[in-house]
Amino acid sequence: MSKVKTARPNFVSTTNACKLCTPLGASLAFRGVEGAIPFLHGSQGCATYMRRYIISHFREPVDIASSALGEKNAIYGGGPNLKKGILNVMKKYEPKLIGVATTCLTETIGDDVPMYFHEFYKEFGDLDLPDLVRVSTPSYNGTHMDGWHGAVRSLVEQLCLEKAADDGRVNILPSLVSCEDVRHLRDICDHFGIKATILPDISESLDGPALEDYVKIPEGGTPISEIKTMSAAAGTIEFGRCLPPKTGGTSLEERFGVANHRIGLPMGLRESDRFFETLEAISGRPMPRRYELERGRLVDAYVDGHKYIFGKRAVVYGEEDLVVGLCAFLSEIGVDVVLAGTGARGKGLEEAIAKVTDGVARMAPEVREGVDFHDIAAEAGELAPDLLVGHSKGYRYAKAWNVPLVRVGFPIHDRFGGQRTLTLGYKGTQTLFDRVVNAVIEKKQADSPIGYGYI
Amino acid sequence: MSTTSSTILEERQDQIHRTGEGAIDIACNRESLAGAVSQRACVFCGSRVVLYPIADALHLVHGPIGCAVYTWDIRGSLSSGPELHRLSFSTDLQETDVIFGGEKKLEAALDELIDRHSPKAAFVYSTCIVGLIGDDMEAVCRKMTEKKGIPVLPVMSEGFKGNKRAGYLAACKAMFRLIGQGDTSDVSPVSINIFGDFNLAGEIWIIREYFEKMGVQVVANVTGDGRVADIARCHGAALNLVQCSGATLDLAKMMEEEFGIPYKRVSYLGIEDMADSLYKVADFFKDKDPGIVERTQALVRDELNKLMPELARYRKDLEGKKVAMYVGGSFKAFSLVKAFRHLGMQVVMVGSQTGTKEDYAELAEITDPGTVIIDDANPLELSHFIKEKDVDVFVGGVKERPIAYKLGVGFCDHNHERKEALEGFAGMLNFAREIHASAMSPVWQFAPRRANRANLAKEARKEAANE
Numbered sequence: 001m002s003k004v005k006t007a008r009p010n011f012v013s014t015t016n017a018c019k020l021c022t023p024l025g026a027s028l029a030f031r032g033v034e035g036a037i038p039f040l041h042g043s044q045g046c047a048t049y050m051r052r053y054i055i056s057h058f059r060e061p062v063d064i065a066s067s068a069l070g071e072k073n074a075i076y077g078g079g080p081n082l083k084k085g086i087l088n089v090m091k092k093y094e095p096k097l098i099g100v101a102t103t104c105l106t107e108t109i110g111d112d113v114p115m116y117f118h119e120f121y122k123e124f125g126d127l128d129l130p131d132l133v134r135v136s137t138p139s140y141n142g143t144h145m146d147g148w149h150g151a152v153r154s155l156v157e158q159l160c161l162e163k164a165a166d167d168g169r170v171n172i173l174p175s176l177v178s179c180e181d182v183r184h185l186r187d188i189c190d191h192f193g194i195k196a197t198i199l200p201d202i203s204e205s206l207d208g209p210a211l212e213d214y215v216k217i218p219e220g221g222t223p224i225s226e227i228k229t230m231s232a233a234a235g236t237i238e239f240g241r242c243l244p245p246k247t248g249g250t251s252l253e254e255r256f257g258v259a260n261h262r263i264g265l266p267m268g269l270r271e272s273d274r275f276f277e278t279l280e281a282i283s284g285r286p287m288p289r290r291y292e293l294e295r296g297r298l299v300d301a302y303v304d305g306h307k308y309i310f311g312k313r314a315v316v317y318g319e320e321d322l323v324v325g326l327c328a329f330l331s332e333i334g335v336d337v338v339l340a341g342t343g344a345r346g347k348g349l350e351e352a353i354a355k356v357t358d359g360v361a362r363m364a365p366e367v368r369e370g371v372d373f374h375d376i377a378a379e380a381g382e383l384a385p386d387l388l389v390g391h392s393k394g395y396r397y398a399k400a401w402n403v404p405l406v407r408v409g410f411p412i413h414d415r416f417g418g419q420r421t422l423t424l425g426y427k428g429t430q431t432l433f434d435r436v437v438n439a440v441i442e443k444k445q446a447d448s449p450i451g452y453g454y455i
Numbered sequence: 456m457s458t459t460s461s462t463i464l465e466e467r468q469d470q471i472h473r474t475g476e477g478a479i480d481i482a483c484n485r486e487s488l489a490g491a492v493s494q495r496a497c498v499f500c501g502s503r504v505v506l507y508p509i510a511d512a513l514h515l516v517h518g519p520i521g522c523a524v525y526t527w528d529i530r531g532s533l534s535s536g537p538e539l540h541r542l543s544f545s546t547d548l549q550e551t552d553v554i555f556g557g558e559k560k561l562e563a564a565l566d567e568l569i570d571r572h573s574p575k576a577a578f579v580y581s582t583c584i585v586g587l588i589g590d591d592m593e594a595v596c597r598k599m600t601e602k603k604g605i606p607v608l609p610v611m612s613e614g615f616k617g618n619k620r621a622g623y624l625a626a627c628k629a630m631f632r633l634i635g636q637g638d639t640s641d642v643s644p645v646s647i648n649i650f651g652d653f654n655l656a657g658e659i660w661i662i663r664e665y666f667e668k669m670g671v672q673v674v675a676n677v678t679g680d681g682r683v684a685d686i687a688r689c690h691g692a693a694l695n696l697v698q699c700s701g702a703t704l705d706l707a708k709m710m711e712e713e714f715g716i717p718y719k720r721v722s723y724l725g726i727e728d729m730a731d732s733l734y735k736v737a738d739f740f741k742d743k744d745p746g747i748v749e750r751t752q753a754l755v756r757d758e759l760n761k762l763m764p765e766l767a768r769y770r771k772d773l774e775g776k777k778v779a780m781y782v783g784g785s786f787k788a789f790s791l792v793k794a795f796r797h798l799g800m801q802v803v804m805v806g807s808q809t810g811t812k813e814d815y816a817e818l819a820e821i822t823d824p825g826t827v828i829i830d831d832a833n834p835l836e837l838s839h840f841i842k843e844k845d846v847d848v849f850v851g852g853v854k855e856r857p858i859a860y861k862l863g864v865g866f867c868d869h870n871h872e873r874k875e876a877l878e879g880f881a882g883m884l885n886f887a888r889e890i891h892a893s894a895m896s897p898v899w900q901f902a903p904r905r906a907n908r909a910n911l912a913k914e915a916r917k918e919a920a921n922e
Contacts, residue, residue, distance in 0.1 A: 013564035014520065014547040021521030043583055043615040044487050045497025049525035052854050061857040063834050068487040074587065074615045081489040088464055088490030092835055104519050105583040105615060108553060139519040140548045140584065212903040214838035214861050343520075393527075 015374035016393070018317050019343025022137035024050045025147030026101035027064050028176065030133075032200020033155065034221035035096030037065055037089055041082055041113065042103030044068040057411040058179075058206045058419045061214070065089045065098075069105060078106050079116045086120065090130060093216045096224055097131040099151060107138035131224060133158045143344045145319050148176050149240075149247055152199060155227055156248035163256045164232035170282050171230050171258065172198045173238035173248050175265060175321055176410060179207035179419040181428060188425060191288045192279055197226040197233065199248065207419045231256035235282045237275070239265045241355065242320040242347035264356055265321050266424050267432070268329030269298060271356060275425070294426035301430060302333055305437040308455070310334035312440060315376060315383060316365075317341040317390040318409040320349050326389055326408065327365065328356035329429055335436070336363055338383045341371035373397060387439060392418075404439035408432070462839040464491060470831060472815070475824030481815045483830040486618065492833040494781065494854055495808045497614035499582055500526070501622020504871070505702050506578050506610065506629065508653050509681035510534035513574035515544045517561050517592065518582030522614075523547075530871040531655045534680050539574055548584060558590045565599045565607060575683035576606040578629060586613030606683075608632055619783070620701055620809050627706035630677065630686060634710065637684055639691025645740045645747070646672040646692045650707055651699035652723065652878070654679030655871060661879040662723050665733060669751050670744060678703060690714045694739055696721045696732070701784040701809050723878040724787060724886075725794030726762070730755045758880035766797060769887040774799035776894055779841055780850035781832060782869065785810030785818060791850065791869070792821055798887055803844040806832045834858050848894050863902025865893035 027038040027050055040047045047066035054062045065088075067073075067081040086098055102113060113134045121129070135154040137147045152173055174185055182203035189196035204220025230236075230252055238249035241264045249260040261282070266275035272295075276287050312335045316326045320342040327337050340353055350367040357364075366383075368375060377397055388398045391409040398405035412418025422428040445452040463471065469482040487493035499516075503526045507514065510532075516523035527543030534540065546564045548557050561579065569577060577599070581592055592609040599607040610629045612622050647666065652659050659679040666673055674692040675685035678699075695707045695718035707718035719739065721732035737751040778800050782788050785807035792802045805818050806829035818828050827840050838858050841849060849859035852870030859866040867889050869877065875885045899905050 011567060012546075012560060013515070013568050014523070014545045015568075016527065016543050017520050017524050017545060017547065019520060020524055021519060024521065039490070043497050044493055044495055044618070045500050045614045046521070047492075048494065048496040048854070049500070049521070052852075053525050055853055055857055059857060059860075061834060061861055063492050065490050065492050066487075068489045068491075068493065069615050070486045071616050074583075085490030088488065089492075092462065092464060092491075103583070104548075104553075105587065108584055108587045138550070138553075139521050140553050141550050143520075208861075210863065210902055211861060212907060214834070214842075214858065216835065 011372075011374065014372045017343055017372050018341060018376075018393070020053070020144035021139035022142050022144060022147035022150070023101045023103050023139060024053065025144030025149075025176070026099065026135050026137045026151035027147075028054065028144070028202070029148045029151035029155075029200045030097075030099030030101070031062070031205055032202040032221050033097055033099065033227070034223045035130075035217055036099055036221060037063060037093050037095045037097075037217055039065040039067070039085065039089060039098050039100045040103055041067045041078060041100055041111065042069060042105045046103050053411065056413045060206055060208060060218070062206075063093070063216075074105065074109055077109065078111045079119070082111075082113070082116050083120050083123070086132070087124070090127070095130050095217055097133060099155075100132065100134045101137045101147065101151065102135070103137070104139040107136065131159060145176065145321070145344060146244070149244055152248040153246065153251055155199065156230060157251050159224065159227045160230045160252065160256075161228070162231065164229040166234065167195070167229075167232040169195045169197055169233040170279070171233045171236040171249070171252065172196050173236065174198060175239045176319060177239075177265070177424060178421045179203045180422045181424045184422055184424055184427060188279070188291070191290060192283050192285055194279065194283050197230055198222060199227060199230070231258060233258050235259040235261055237261045237263065237278055237282075239263065240321040241324050241352035242344075242349055264328060264352075265325035266428075267325030268332045268356075268429055269295070269302070269426070270332065271325060271328045272424075272426050272429060291426060294430070298426045298430050298433070301433055305433065306334055308437050308440050308444075311336060312386040313338045313384060315339045315341075315380070315385040315388050315390075317371065317376060317388075317394060320344050320347040320352075322409050323349065324352045324356055325423070327353045327361075329432060330389070330436075331357040331361035333433065333436070337361070337365040338385060339368065339376065339379060340365045341368040341376055343371060345370040387436070389436070404443050406432075406435050406439050462835045464488065467491065467836070470829065471836075472819065472828045474819050474822045474826040474828065479816055479819040479828070481812065481828065481830055483810055483812060483815060484618075484620070485831070487831055492835070493831055494833060495831060496619055498616050498618065498622040498625065499580060499612040499614045501619035501702075502580060502610045502612035502626040502629070503622070504530070504619075504653075505623055505626035505678055507540055508532035508534070508679045509576075509578070509683065509686070510540045511537040511575045511682050512539065513544065513568055513572055513577040514540060514580070515546065515564060515568060515577060516580045516582065517546045517557065517585050517590070518548055518580075519584060520545055520547045522580075522582045530653060531874055532653050532679055533657045534654075535660070536682075539572055544568055553584060553588055556588060556590055557585065558595050561590065561592070561595050562599065565595070565603075569599070569603045569605065569607075574605065576608065576633065578608050578610050580610045580612050582612070583614040586616065606633055606636075618809065623702045624705050627703060627709065630706060631709050633683060633686045635687070635690050635714070637688025639688045642674055642688070642691035643672040644693055645670060645744050646674050647694045647696050647736065648674050648689045648692045649676040650678060650695055650697045650703035650718075652676065652679045653699075653871065655873050656876040658723070658876045658878040658882060661876060661881055665754060665879065666736070668754050669733065669737060669747055671736060671740065671747075677706070690716065692716065694719065694736070696736065698722055698786070699784055700786050720786075722786065722790040724790035724882070726759070726797055726880070726883055727793050728790040729879055729883070762880045762884055765884055766887055769891045770797070770799045772891060772895055776800050776847040777803045777844060778848045778850065779804035779844060779846040780869070781806040781829075781837060781855050782851065783808050785814035787869070788818060789821065792818070794883065794886060797883075798890060800848070800890075802826060803846060804829065804840045806830065806837070838862060848890055863899055863904040865890075865896070865899065867893050
């Protein structure tokens with residue numbers, strides 16, 4: 001399966017990065033907790049830039065507080081501003097939880113956030129304090145996904161402190177998926193009759209309805225009381241084949257014996273099967289008929305559409321686990337993934353892809369960790385892709401190469417509905433499949449004199 | 456102000472003023488308050504804003520990846536030629552670089568990128584982390600200038616060293632080092648430089664055309680569709696025109712001091728300010744070119760003849776509607792207040808991220824009694840005043856958009872992401888069209904805040920009829 005790699009240029013500089021910084025991932029994850037507000041401990045710009053970036057995707061208000069450190073704080077430490085900032089956020093937002101993520105600035109000056117929290121509790125213990133959760137997210141270490149997983153682990157470790165009585169619940173740690181994906185996961189669990197704690201749950205807090213008033217902190221998010229009792233669950237399912245060794249899931253397993261099921265993002269038929277099998281195993285209930293039908297329709301669609309896409313060459317990029325999921329899916333439908341790239345490093349991407357594509361892929365893709373768009377473009381001529389699958393930032397390349405871009409993941413800045421894109425389960429795979437086939441047909445139609453009026 | 460106490464932090468009360476309620480003494484140019492969720496960015500942001508549109512220069516962000524990513528092609532500054540500015544370059548500092556220093560990586564990155572792209576100059580932006588680990592950017596840049604034979608300029612823009620205004624100054628200082636290098640022998644005595652226009656959606660091309668019709672040579676558009684060679688010889692121009700004064704006034708002052716070039720503050724937004732700006736230039740050159748005043752009058756007349764009937768159509772619908780705005784620099788707000796008067800609309804709130812005391816005093820001067828003037832606002836305050844003033848349209852940037860939309864209020868992006876040219880007379884028409892589309896869409900009938908109010912009014916009418 002393994003293929004001899006062409007020598008890869010080893011650039012020092014990064015051009016058009018294919019990743020985001022760690023505190024952004026943490027901020028997004030904190031947004032999926034009930035009554036929570038993310039708080040970046042650093043200079044004002046970080047919070048503002050990230051807000052802007054996230055708003056462009058979700059088209060929702062995204063309030064991220066900042067300790068707004070200035071030069072003096074950088075020299076003498078950011079503790080006073082952190083405490084003052086927390087008090088101000090408490091006053092104006094009345095949050096149930098404040099999720100504090102550090103930045104490169106505060107990590108480098110060596111600010112001791114646990115100690116500041118300790119002092120804060122001592123000084124203001126008489127107030128009605130929200131839960132405070134902290135995560136260390138130096139932006140020179142890892143990507144936004146590390147920030148995301150770090151925040152989830154911090155939430156679990158700092159809020160779930162004791163073993164609660166078993167209640168047969170299932171914890172789902174869904175990774176960075178769309179709001180629609182989270183809603184779909186919730187529906188699946190409901191139909192199975194499973195009570196699920198999904199952490200984080202951005203389905204409402206980052207995709208809310210039109211309302212009468214500006215809500216300081218939007219409704220939705222994982223209830224804090226549920227996070228505190230995640231130790232009661234019958235099992236945890238965490239999505240990701242490229243996860244760090246220690247996660248929220250492993251922490252619950254180690255400390256409270258909650259069995260952790262680490263499976264890939266349910267994308268494509270086989271990875272979705274694994275998810276549904278896991279749900280069956282945990283709940284002891286058979287898969288509801290509606291999902292058997294969804295699965296059946298998906299296979300039917302695979303068959304109907306196979307001719308249009310077989311042998312097409314795809315370049316896939318984005319978050320490591322999304323890339324793995326997309327490879328699992330694309331290889332099943334006969335699309336050759338010629339390059340799979342992620343901005344992250346040291347994630348075992350190649351092995352993970354080999355595992356999920358085993359038995360169906362006709363070839364192993366070039367796999368690039370630490371990739372940027374310049375790297376991808378440098379190889380494009382040789383790769384001759386027919387389509388790109390990934391987030392919006394690949395658009396300028398898709399345009400240059402005159403190939404379609406199927407937009408998946410985060411960020412989707414140049415289209416509507418990024419937060420409503422469904423990719424998980426049989427249904428999400430169905431949606432993706434239709435989009436991929438239609439993108440190929442649309443291109444064919446545009447280029448063809450016969451018009452493809454009937455297909 | 457009891458109604459506002461729940462949304463406005465005590466420490467921010469003196470950053471809010473209402474026109475007509477006593478003399479204005481607004482606090483501004485302060486550090487943002489911790490935990491207040493300011494809409495402001497940082498020093499780095501300020502310098503990126505000013506230098507970004509120099510299209511044939513390499514812009515390398517020295518720092519961890521975020522700073523470069525979040526400013527990647529963020530502004531719609533178009534170029535008539537090279538587009539190097541639209542790529543996002545970073546040294547993507549890693550933990551080992553932070554421990555052992557990033558100078559070597561910076562040098563290697565510059566080496567690689569300058570060879571790859573052959574830029575006319577390179578700007579290297581320092582970020583928070585670089586300021587802390589103490590990389591000697593000046594030394595690396597000096598070395599690379601010698602090695603590569605192009606100016607490699609450090610931009611001292613560590614995020615935490617002040618606010619956006621400090622970044623503007625850092626950018627001006629970096630740019631000033633380019634000026635004075637080029638040949639000025641073919642520069643006309645009737646010539647200008649354009650500062651502080653970012654060529655969003657090609658706006659600078661509209662403005663340049665006006666000046667060409669007036670017979671004025673444009674030597675350099677420094678901050679929009681910019682070129683290194685033009686900047687190098689822009690000290691040959693007779694006059695500097697400074698729009699967006701916060702960003703480039705410092706550069707104009709440096710040039711006045713060093714080269715004796717006077718400057719004038721201008722604005723290309725709205726009818727009066729656009730026309731006034733052209734007349735100011737004509738007046739400046741009338742001794743050197745006696746025909747210029749007449750040519751300018753003819754130009755303005757022609758443009759207004761085209762524009763005014765069209766505007767009147769939009770005004771019919773918009774008359775009496777209320778508008779609030781929150782902008783980066785307050786100078787733009789002056790023009791917008793006037794522009795909205797032409798549409799028959801009333802400005803009821805004006806805020807800015809980086810206004811000065813003088814700016815706010817002028818705003819208090821030109822706005823109607825009761826208008827809220829606010830410095831360094833945040834989402835809760837903005838939403839509070841949108842409701843209190845019951846505005847129909849909100850003007851701001853991407854971060855403000857969802858605040859307006861959640862409240863069922865029309866929105867116009869007048870920030871750097873705009874895709875329509877809003878400057879000049881042609882831009883005024885685009886502006887009117889966009890405001891019209893924002894305010895008049897039927898969708899607002901369904902937005903809960905207005906829908907519920909309409910229902911209440913209907914019920915009240917019914918009740919009154921029954922009685």
